[in-house]
Amino acid sequence: MKLPSQRKLKRQRLRAAQQSPQRSRGRFTWLGLACLLVAFWGTVARTQDAKPEPAAAEKPAAAETAKDEKATAKHPLARYITVTNPVNEVMFTRVRNVLVALQHQAEQEDRAAVLVLELERGTSTFGQARDLAKELTSSKYSRVRTVAWIPQQSDGKKLDGYISIVALACQEIVMHPDAEIGDIGRGQTVEADEQQFVINLVEKRYNTKINGALATGFVDPSKAVLRVRVESKQGDKSVPETRLVTADELKRLQESNIPILQVETVKEQRDAANLSGRQAKALDVLVTHLASERADLADLYGFERQYLREEVVAGSIPKAKLIHVDGMIEPILHEFVDRELRRAVADHCDLIIFQIESPGGYLLDSEQLADKISQLDAKKVRTVAYVPDHAFSGAAIIAMGCDQVILHSNARIGDAGPIETHDGQAFERAPEKILSPLRTTLRQLAERKGRPGAILESMADKDLEVFQVTHRDTGRIWFMSDAEIQNGNGEWIKGPLVPESRVGNLLTVDGKRAHEVKIADEPVADMSELKSRLGIPKEHVIPSAVQTWVDTLVAILKSGPMTFLLFVVGIMCIYLEAYTVTGFFGIGAALCFALYFWSQFMGGTAGWLEVVLFIFGVACLALEIFVIPGFGVFGITGGLCILFSIILASQTFVIPHTPDEFSQVTMTMGTLSSSIVAVGILALLLGRFMPQLPGFRDLILAPPGVAEEGPRLDPTLAGNTAPVATLFGAVTIGTMGKAFSVLRPAGKAQIEGRVVDVVAEGGFIEAGTEIEVVEVSGNKVVVRERHA
Numbered sequence: 198m199k200l201p202s203q204r205k206l207k208r209q210r211l212r213a214a215q216q217s218p219q220r221s222r223g224r225f226t227w228l229g230l231a232c233l234l235v236a237f238w239g240t241v242a243r244t245q246d247a248k249p250e251p252a253a254a255e256k257p258a259a260a261e262t263a264k265d266e267k268a269t270a271k272h273p274l275a276r277y278i279t280v281t282n283p284v285n286e287v288m289f290t291r292v293r294n295v296l297v298a299l300q301h302q303a304e305q306e307d308r309a310a311v312l313v314l315e316l317e318r319g320t321s322t323f324g325q326a327r328d329l330a331k332e333l334t335s336s337k338y339s340r341v342r343t344v345a346w347i348p349q350q351s352d353g354k355k356l357d358g359y360i361s362i363v364a365l366a367c368q369e370i371v372m373h374p375d376a377e378i379g380d381i382g383r384g385q386t387v388e389a390d391e392q393q394f395v396i397n398l399v400e401k402r403y404n405t406k407i408n409g410a411l412a413t414g415f416v417d418p419s420k421a422v423l424r425v426r427v428e429s430k431q432g433d434k435s436v437p438e439t440r441l442v443t444a445d446e447l448k449r450l451q452e453s454n455i456p457i458l459q460v461e462t463v464k465e466q467r468d469a470a471n472l473s474g475r476q477a478k479a480l481d482v483l484v485t486h487l488a489s490e491r492a493d494l495a496d497l498y499g500f501e502r503q504y505l506r507e508e509v510v511a512g513s514i515p516k517a518k519l520i521h522v523d524g525m526i527e528p529i530l531h532e533f534v535d536r537e538l539r540r541a542v543a544d545h546c547d548l549i550i551f552q553i554e555s556p557g558g559y560l561l562d563s564e565q566l567a568d569k570i571s572q573l574d575a576k577k578v579r580t581v582a583y584v585p586d587h588a589f590s591g592a593a594i595i596a597m598g599c600d601q602v603i604l605h606s607n608a609r610i611g612d613a614g615p616i617e618t619h620d621g622q623a624f625e626r627a628p629e630k631i632l633s634p635l636r637t638t639l640r641q642l643a644e645r646k647g648r649p650g651a652i653l654e655s656m657a658d659k660d661l662e663v664f665q666v667t668h669r670d671t672g673r674i675w676f677m678s679d680a681e682i683q684n685g686n687g688e689w690i691k692g693p694l695v696p697e698s699r700v701g702n703l704l705t706v707d708g709k710r711a712h713e714v715k716i717a718d719e720p721v722a723d724m725s726e727l728k729s730r731l732g733i734p735k736e737h738v739i740p741s742a743v744q745t746w747v748d749t750l751v752a753i754l755k756s757g758p759m760t761f762l763l764f765v766v767g768i769m770c771i772y773l774e775a776y777t778v779t780g781f782f783g784i785g786a787a788l789c790f791a792l793y794f795w796s797q798f799m800g801g802t803a804g805w806l807e808v809v810l811f812i813f814g815v816a817c818l819a820l821e822i823f824v825i826p827g828f829g830v831f832g833i834t835g836g837l838c839i840l841f842s843i844i845l846a847s848q849t850f851v852i853p854h855t856p857d858e859f860s861q862v863t864m865t866m867g868t869l870s871s872s873i874v875a876v877g878i879l880a881l882l883l884g885r886f887m888p889q890l891p892g893f894r895d896l897i898l899a900p901p902g903v904a905e906e907g908p909r910l911d912p913t914l915a916g917n918t919a920p921v922a923t924l925f926g927a928v929t930i931g932t933m934g935k936a937f938s939v940l941r942p943a944g945k946a947q948i949e950g951r952v953v954d955v956v957a958e959g960g961f962i963e964a965g966t967e968i969e970v971v972e973v974s975g976n977k978v979v980v981r982e983r984h985a
Contacts, residue, residue, distance in 0.1 A: 274299060274302055274311070274500070275310065277507045278291065278313070278315070280363065282318060283319060283320055310340050313346050314343065321359045326360055326362040330362050330365070334401070344367055345371070347474070348491065355471055358381065365398060371497065372477065372487060377474075378471070378472060378477075379414075379470040379471040380470055380471050381415045382415075382418065383469075392413075395412050406481070410443045413443055414463070414464045415470050420444070421444045422442075422464040423441070423461065424440070425457055427439075427440065427455050441463065447460070463480065502718070505647065514733060515579070515731065517548040517549070517550060517731070517739050519739045522555055525556065525557070526595070527562060529744075531559075535566070542578060550580075551581070551596070554588070557590020558590070560591060563595055567598030571598040571646065580601070581602075581603060582603070583724075584603070584610055586605065586608050586609075589610070589613070590614075591613070598646075602718065606720040606721075606722065610711055610717070612704075632658065649676040652695070652714050652715070656705075660701070662678065663678055663694070663698040664693065664695065666689040669689065675715070676715065695714060697710070751799045754796035760868055767786045769880070770785040770786035775941070794808055798846075802846060802848055810845070811838070814834075817834045818832060843865070844866065847861070848865065933967065933968070933969050934967070934968055934980070935965060936968055937952055939962070939963055939964050940957035940961060943956050957979075957980060958971060967983040968981060
């Protein structure tokens, strides 16, 4: 039995009271008592009939409502792929695998899914583009919305050729306002069957912004494309309608007596059909949205920004490396991180994780590291900054150079205001001339990685206030300064102030708040959760690099002043060894060059090729001096090999192409040249004063008979005075001559009217000095200064 509700009884009671005011007082007691009894009985009845599950008729409706609410609350799934051009089999398989995975996950989780394809310029065949277009339009992927993203290229190239067919196959196209697309035939009319495929593709209306007339203009330059405004009938009303038509279609419209209000030419006959994003949006064709950068896509389609980080190899475990950035950021740590970056790239790592736990350090080193890290995406390397506890000052700048920033929930990041110190004084804020370039650097990093520039600037500028803003048309939430909002010309609606950016405070946030202000992804609890998010199995061990004393030693040896010192000492030891022939200075020279090559080898710029090249050069010089002197071939070859090995050991490239590479070559050449000049000056000084130094007097070799008392031995007394044949003719031991050039100790001498390559025994001999032959062995002629 259905019981009356208390509200209904109450209304009945009020009506009765109004109709019979005289009896209301008498009936009030009885009516009130009846109401109480009915209410009590209804409560008991509902309690007895109550069950833990809803009624059968109500349960599906309630479940469906909850399901819809849950689906609405979820962000769409998304994946981002750069479609390289040409579209080869590997690229096709990769896109297909991602489509399959997205469709499966969307069905399981009951979520929407978006696949963003960034299309690269290049050359693909019709068959390659056709196969990918068919796959994108397959009904198997009903849950996946396909979006073609066409950014502006730095070289200004437009997206044309057969790759444009892939864009037409997507459900939506998003373009940079200045990017261009079209001209599938690149100035030529494509084949008839290819034309028919493209027209059939767009007529299926996968993208409602494209019709057959526009597609015809893309494949056939001889066709004009017109925009007409006609008056169509909807019931009894005449409604204006805008269409894109070809010249033939316009003629048919005119013949059918449809009122034509306006005709506008979109593409002239025999002109290539190319449309910029701005033009297409104004015509309301082709593109669904305009976007200035990749980060806008997340706001346009409502998915998490982390999905914009492309998986270099979809579906596989990334080849990762973990680099620890601990302690103060200074030149030695800079060198360590830079070296490990080069090694990771050389090892073909596609994921580099920087575990940052640092209070900051030198501004220049921090900026340079952040810049290098931010440019790794051009090499298809994904970078992640993981902050388990804190990253302040320069460490925060380095983190902002990474593609992803992931913090522990309680970790903190920010406070990047530059400071400077003076002797005997406390820290003080850096002047505007330092702060202004830093703000520019932070804004550039924000633009590269799709983060709010104002938030990053407020880390360094304590007087910059940042506000939460909402886009007037799209509802996108962002963060801007007052100046940025004003420059937006009403495009952004100003919201509340970000409290961490209040005046007098350098912005510092924890992991959760960093995600809210869009400078970091959702926080993680530990390294295991981080690995899971990055697609790395928990049991997988990531190779890590931690700074040790060896790294410190390598950094010191690789520094400019230390390299200069090693060159000077090494070359000077070679000079002294030739002057004294003790072996001691030879060992010193070998040690200096061994330290140089070891430091470069450990630093990742040198390999075994440079070492072998250096040894080969030394061997050629030794042959030139001691075995086959005279022609200079081995000497020149050896010198060039040594020079090239030293230069190549200091860099990772062979031929410089970029300004940084030219600068590095110039620095190495400058260091080596200045070292040679310094050695030349030292050699002149030592050659003049060393013989008079007591410690070195006994080390310098003198010809036999000079340092000893008594008669000098005559080489002819050795018994073998027969002439010995050489390359220069017969030379006899004991023959007299003159030094034709300075003998250091090798040089040339004039003996019996012939110029002969000789080697001096003992110290150097000046040109014009009388000499005598003391030994002939093969082509080697040894002489010494003749004394009266």
